[in-house]
Amino acid sequence: MKKPIILINFKAYENSFGKKSIDIAKRIEKVSMEYSTEVILSVPATMISILSQELSLPIYAQHVDSYPLGAHTGSLLPEMIKEAGAKGTLLNHSEKRIRADEIHDSLHRLDKLGLESVVCIDRYELVEPMALLKPTAILIEPPELIGSGISVSKAKPEVITNAVKEISKVPGVFLIAGAGISSGNDVYTAVKLGADGIGVASAVMKAKEPEKVVEDFIKSGIKAIDEK
Numbered sequence: 001m002k003k004p005i006i007l008i009n010f011k012a013y014e015n016s017f018g019k020k021s022i023d024i025a026k027r028i029e030k031v032s033m034e035y036s037t038e039v040i041l042s043v044p045a046t047m048i049s050i051l052s053q054e055l056s057l058p059i060y061a062q063h064v065d066s067y068p069l070g071a072h073t074g075s076l077l078p079e080m081i082k083e084a085g086a087k088g089t090l091l092n093h094s095e096k097r098i099r100a101d102e103i104h105d106s107l108h109r110l111d112k113l114g115l116e117s118v119v120c121i122d123r124y125e126l127v128e129p130m131a132l133l134k135p136t137a138i139l140i141e142p143p144e145l146i147g148s149g150i151s152v153s154k155a156k157p158e159v160i161t162n163a164v165k166e167i168s169k170v171p172g173v174f175l176i177a178g179a180g181i182s183s184g185n186d187v188y189t190a191v192k193l194g195a196d197g198i199g200v201a202s203a204v205m206k207a208k209e210p211e212k213v214v215e216d217f218i219k220s221g222i223k224a225i226d227e228k
Helices: 017-032 047-053 080-084 099-114 124-132 157-167 184-192 212-228
Strands: 005-009 037-043 059-061 089-090 118-121 135-141 176-178 197-200
Touching: 005 176, 017 037, 017 047, 017 212, 037 089, 047 059, 047 080, 080 099, 089 099, 099 118, 099 157, 118 124, 124 135, 124 157, 135 157, 157 176, 184 197, 184 212, 197 212
Parallel strands: 005 037, 005 197, 037 059, 059 089, 089 118, 118 135, 135 176, 176 197
Antiparallel strands: none
């Protein structure tokens, strides 16, 4: 991962798959290339292979199951997303919670396969315990702010500052801030508070001009890093 980390979760909106998804992804890629900034796209499983072939951006799954290869109908396994072209995955998103043992087992498999991982948590007290499992990054998102348009960096800056203190205890793991991020100022504030980047969904996926939103995020993230 490269700072500022910009991670966009496509979720399961009507434009998260098919031709609309490809169009949004390519517009985001163009902005990403203009600013030489990596943007990670976490997409529905059906779009991983297509977008991995169409784009140079890192494509993530939104979830993987920890089951071993075998008789597990309907499961999405780490080996499957790697074969499809994914570079990593989200785990334990607030809309797809899994048990701690499943997080542990999935991270072990992902690491063996050379795949990146972002573990989502809802409180700073979980930062150190989850970071000790050595994911690539921790994404902290107070669930009550997700999709609210009220950013964590404004409403609950202490969540980020406390998380920064906790992540410092486990070197080598990035910290991403999410929930309600909707403007460049939100990104700037989050990075200035100590986050390595941001995670976002609706602010991009519901925008009329998503590429302009992403450009604002990138410029603000770069500015915050340069001023540190």
